[in-house]
Amino acid sequence: MLVEVVDDYEAMSDRATEVVTEQIRKKPDSVIGFATGGTPKGLYNRLIDAHENRGLDFSKVTTFNLDEYVGLPPEHEQSYAHYMWSNLFDHVNVNPGRVHIPQGMANDIDEHCQWYERRIEEAGGIDLQILGIGANGHIAFNEPGSSLGSRTRIKTLTTKTVEDNARFFDDPEMVPEYAITMGVGTIMEAKTVLLLASGERKAQAMKKALEEPLTAMVPASMVQMHRSAHVIVDDEAASQFDYRHHHGIAEPKD
Numbered sequence: 001m002l003v004e005v006v007d008d009y010e011a012m013s014d015r016a017t018e019v020v021t022e023q024i025r026k027k028p029d030s031v032i033g034f035a036t037g038g039t040p041k042g043l044y045n046r047l048i049d050a051h052e053n054r055g056l057d058f059s060k061v062t063t064f065n066l067d068e069y070v071g072l073p074p075e076h077e078q079s080y081a082h083y084m085w086s087n088l089f090d091h092v093n094v095n096p097g098r099v100h101i102p103q104g105m106a107n108d109i110d111e112h113c114q115w116y117e118r119r120i121e122e123a124g125g126i127d128l129q130i131l132g133i134g135a136n137g138h139i140a141f142n143e144p145g146s147s148l149g150s151r152t153r154i155k156t157l158t159t160k161t162v163e164d165n166a167r168f169f170d171d172p173e174m175v176p177e178y179a180i181t182m183g184v185g186t187i188m189e190a191k192t193v194l195l196l197a198s199g200e201r202k203a204q205a206m207k208k209a210l211e212e213p214l215t216a217m218v219p220a221s222m223v224q225m226h227r228s229a230h231v232i233v234d235d236e237a238a239s240q241f242d243y244r245h246h247h248g249i250a251e252p253k254d
């Protein structure tokens with residue numbers, strides 16, 4: 001596991017941009033897994049800049065997003081489809097036919113989840129999966145207790161997530177109670193996983209994910225089993241580590 005500790009959010013975003021850019025330059029038809037949320041926004045802004053000013057070409061890239069709310073159409077402002085198009089895809093030359101985001105409005109959700117898994121396989125698997133981490137250790141919508149072997153499926157959102165989300169919806173009827181999410185097992189099949197974390201709020205989760213025993217109660221701890229995990233954290237997110245991590249070696253702090 002390659003762990004890089006950098007100064008702050010900006011440095012984390014810069015470094016993540018180098019990793020993603022290098023992947024696409026090395027393999028123009030890369031399959032990239034994308035995450036939503038606050039963490040990768042700096043990365044996405046920089047990828048847009050690399051496309052506009054340094055010729056980074058997305059035309060052959062295939063994308064798969066981690067998750068989506070059930071019941072929200074892609075044009076809904078709170079949908080992850082809307083997030084991806086407005087924060088990245090609308091601003092680069094990605095081929096819309098190569099973009100995959102779980103469909104929250106699918107008629108048969110189970111069938112759709114199986115189709116999503118098949119599409120990943122047919123695309124040759126995910127080369128680089130970008131991940132954020134929840135303060136409770138979740139990855140995608142795999143909350144604590146999720147099977148570490150899980151596949152793409154529908155999950156009930158935690159009461160806290162439903163409550164937190166309510167403020168973004170004018171109509172309480174629209175607040176999602178379910179999401180479609182890639183499973184921990186699906187995510188771990190990516191050839192490389194790139195886990196990003198910034199800020200004090202993530203410090204405890206990062207400590208548990210990297211330095212404590214692997215457990216379904218901290219789904220992100222599954223990165224310990226991955227053969228090519230790349231972690232980029234800033235000083236605040238690294239502040240609870242007992243060990244100093246650098247390039248795969250964990251040494252006790254003095």
Ligand code: F6R
Nearest residue numbers: 035036037038039132133139140
């Ligand atoms: C979203 C996702 C989530 C977030 C996590 C961190 O696609 O996979 O697991 O990565 O909740 O969210 P932020 O980045 O907003 O702190």
